[in-house]
Structure formats: structure tokens, C-alpha cells
Amino acid sequence: MTAHMHHPDWDALNDYADGSMQQNSRADVARHIDTCAACRDTVARIRALLDSATSLPQSVEPPAEAWTAIAAKIDEAKVVHMSGVSRSGQASNAGYDVARRLSRRRWLQTAVAAVLLVIVSSGITAMFMRGASHDEVTATIPGLRVNAALAALPAEVRTVERTYLATVEELVAVLNDPASGLSPQTIRAVERSLAVIDAAIAEARQALVDDPASEVLREMFAKTYQQKVELLRRASAHAGT
Amino acid sequence: MTEPGTAQHADDRALVARAQRGDVTAFEALYRATSGRVFALCLRMSGDQARATELVQDVFVKIWEKLSLFRGESAFTTWVHRLAVNTVLETRRKEGRRGNYEERETGNDERETLRSEGVAIRGDSIEDRLDLENAIAKLPPGARQVFVLHDVEGYQHNEIAKMTGLAEGTLRAQLHRARKLLMEMLER
Numbered sequence A: 001m002t003a004h005m006h007h008p009d010w011d012a013l014n015d016y017a018d019g020s021m022q023q024n025s026r027a028d029v030a031r032h033i034d035t036c037a038a039c040r041d042t043v044a045r046i047r048a049l050l051d052s053a054t055s056l057p058q059s060v061e062p063p064a065e066a067w068t069a070i071a072a073k074i075d076e077a078k079v080v081h082m083s084g085v086s087r088s089g090q091a092s093n094a095g096y097d098v099a100r101r102l103s104r105r106r107w108l109q110t111a112v113a114a115v116l117l118v119i120v121s122s123g124i125t126a127m128f129m130r131g132a133s134h135d136e137v138t139a140t141i142p143g144l145r146v147n148a149a150l151a152a153l154p155a156e157v158r159t160v161e162r163t164y165l166a167t168v169e170e171l172v173a174v175l176n177d178p179a180s181g182l183s184p185q186t187i188r189a190v191e192r193s194l195a196v197i198d199a200a201i202a203e204a205r206q207a208l209v210d211d212p213a214s215e216v217l218r219e220m221f222a223k224t225y226q227q228k229v230e231l232l233r234r235a236s237a238h239a240g241t
Numbered sequence B: 001m002t003e004p005g006t007a008q009h010a011d012d013r014a015l016v017a018r019a020q021r022g023d024v025t026a027f028e029a030l031y032r033a034t035s036g037r038v039f040a041l042c043l044r045m046s047g048d049q050a051r052a053t054e055l056v057q058d059v060f061v062k063i064w065e066k067l068s069l070f071r072g073e074s075a076f077t078t079w080v081h082r083l084a085v086n087t088v089l090e091t092r093r094k095e096g097r098r099g100n101y102e103e104r105e106t107g108n109d110e111r112e113t114l115r116s117e118g119v120a121i122r123g124d125s126i127e128d129r130l131d132l133e134n135a136i137a138k139l140p141p142g143a144r145q146v147f148v149l150h151d152v153e154g155y156q157h158n159e160i161a162k163m164t165g166l167a168e169g170t171l172r173a174q175l176h177r178a179r180k181l182l183m184e185m186l187e188r
Helices: A010-018 A023-035 A037-055 A065-083 A093-129 A134-140 A148-152 A155-176 A184-210 A215-238 B007-020 B024-046 B049-069 B076-095 B108-116 B125-137 B141-152 B157-164 B168-186
Strands: none
Touching: A010 A023, A010 A037, A010 B168, A023 A037, A037 B141, A037 B168, A065 B024, A065 B049, A155 A215, A184 A215, B007 B024, B007 B049, B007 B076, B024 B049, B024 B076, B024 B125, B024 B141, B049 B076, B076 B141, B076 B157, B125 B141, B125 B168, B141 B157, B141 B168, B157 B168
């Protein structure tokens, strides 16, 4: 290709204009362009197009509904990904994370049942602690049959229980806050799960009534309440997440 | 998103870490920060707004699924953009080649909309950009793809060859053809 005889073809002019031409060919084309207005004009037009292309907005806002659809698909994918495997069969940490969160949610569901059971059981106990009579308690909770002997717990045991109940009531308030976001279904599921814990407390309490001097029973009673409080404490730490 | 070493970059990495642990709120923040570039790519690669909206959704669902694979060796925006390109190309391969020219409105309506909204059109810059966007949308899919990746997004021939599986010579020919067609449309 010489400067005067041959015009560079379209590919060569493009390579020259965008800088991708090999060095040994550039000089030849440059010499031709110096003397050829038509090719010089073509190179200028190509470069103007390239300038316009790089000047296009880098960012274009997507429609608002795009995120709504993405969030819905992610939510749908959480159910599919519970096992930690994506639809394509590849392991996905997002799935494991979701599974952990769902486990935490199930644990949270358990904690909420404790709240409801505590509300009932602690309400009754609190009434006895305040010295309410058997008749006063049953008048407050129609249909409830209460063993009058509960009121006969040793004073020091009642003191221990009063301390735990104060903590329980604080944690109950956190979980009952509407901002915790727990659904009625969640609450029902937790109720069923924590019935075992309150049954154990009730058994320990009854055993203490029968044998108030037993250090083993007192310790068992306190430990059962400790477990309940610890469960509620962990539940309230996760409420609202 | 930001240059490594800046305080904002540290915040970005914190958001990524939270999103990797399943925090959708953090993921939404990442979406807000990166979706504009991704949508621009999808729009120009597809030449169609509705299709681009579907593509951006596909991209971000894929980002969510693959987030655990991001190790921080590159900037998050770079990783997102590369994943977006691959997703768009893969989608196109799956759908197969369509008919070539996808007719779009000439952009006159867009200019009228801008004028009616009081957007001052100074000189020819906005009109030029609208013309070029519309012209890109009218390119044949293969030519459009290479033009967008090379001349708009700045990928090199060897990178595009790797992403598309096409030979560099073929890519170069497609690119030059795209430029020729664009110049003919814009200079009419």
C-alpha cells in the first residue's frame, strides 16, 4: 500500500482510527491520509462515532418494577434453596445461609410459644406471689383449676421465681412488640414447642410443694426457669431481624 | 461503587459481606448502586426496553445466587459487570439468533417527551445521543453486541473473543460492519 496509489480499505481505516493497527502499517496509512482528504474525512467520522459511543451515559435507571420482580424471585428461591443447592444443582452459599436463617426462625418460633405460655403461667404465679387467694385467681381466669397448694411454696422458692418472672416479663415485652414481626402461625408453632418446658416447670413446682425441703428439687426448679429465661433471651435478641 | 482503599469502598465491602450472609436489604443497596450500569448494558445489547428489564432481573437473581463466589479479588462492580455480560450473552445463545433488524421508534417521541418535560436541548448533544442509542438498537444482533462491548463498554477484542467464543477476526469484521451501518443511519 503506498501513500498515493491505494486507499486503505474500510477495515484498515477502522484499525487506524481506533488505534488497533500494527505499528508497521500505521506509518503507511498516516502518509496516505496526509495527502487524501477523502480518507482523512472517513477517519474523522469514525473517530467522531467512537467519541459519541464513549460519551453515552454509563448508567440508565431500570424501571422501578425491576427490583420488585427481583425481590420476589429471590424470595421464591429461598424456598427452593433450603437444602443449600441451587436450581442448577450447584452448591450455593445463599441456600445454606437461608437454611440457617430458617433454622433460626424455627428456633424463634419456639421462643414465641414460650412467651405465650409464660404469659399464662407467669400471670398465675405472679398473682400468687402478690398474695392473691385461690378464689381471686380462678375469678380472673374463668375455667382455670388451680391447685391451692401452689400458694404454699417456701418463701425462698417464691423469691427465686419472682426474680425469674421479672426477667421473663421484660423479654415477653420485647417479643410481644409488633415490630418483632412474628406471625400468628409462628406464635402457634412456638406454643406447641415450649409446652414441654412449662410442663417441666409445673412438675418441679408441684414436687417442691410436696417436698419443700428438697435441695435437689429446688435446684431443678431454678435450672428449669434458667433454661426458659435463656431461651427467651436468645429469642428476643433475634426478634425483628 | 468505589476505588479500593477508600472509606466508601470499605462500606461497599461490608454491604457485600452482609448480602453474602443472606441480607436482602444489603443486596438491595448493592442493586441500587450497580443496576444503572447493568441496565444500560442490557438495554444496548438487546435493543429493547422490555427485554432489557427481563435481562436485568435475570442478572441480579444470578448475582444473588453466585454472591458467595465473589472473593474480592476484583472490584465488586467489575465482577457484577462481567457477570452481566456473560448472562446476556448466554441468554442470547440459548434463545438462538433472531431476525436481524429490530425496528424501534426513531426516537422522535423521546425528543418530544423531553421537550414537553422542559428539558433544554442544547445544541445537538441530547439529540445526537438519542439518535445513536436508537441506531444501535437497529443494528443486527451480532454487530450490535460487538459494538456495545467494544466501543461503548471498552472491552478488548481478546476479552470479547473469550466471552463470545468467536474468533478475533470475526469480531473485528462485525465491529467494522456495525460502525459502517451506524454511520449510514446517523448521516442519513
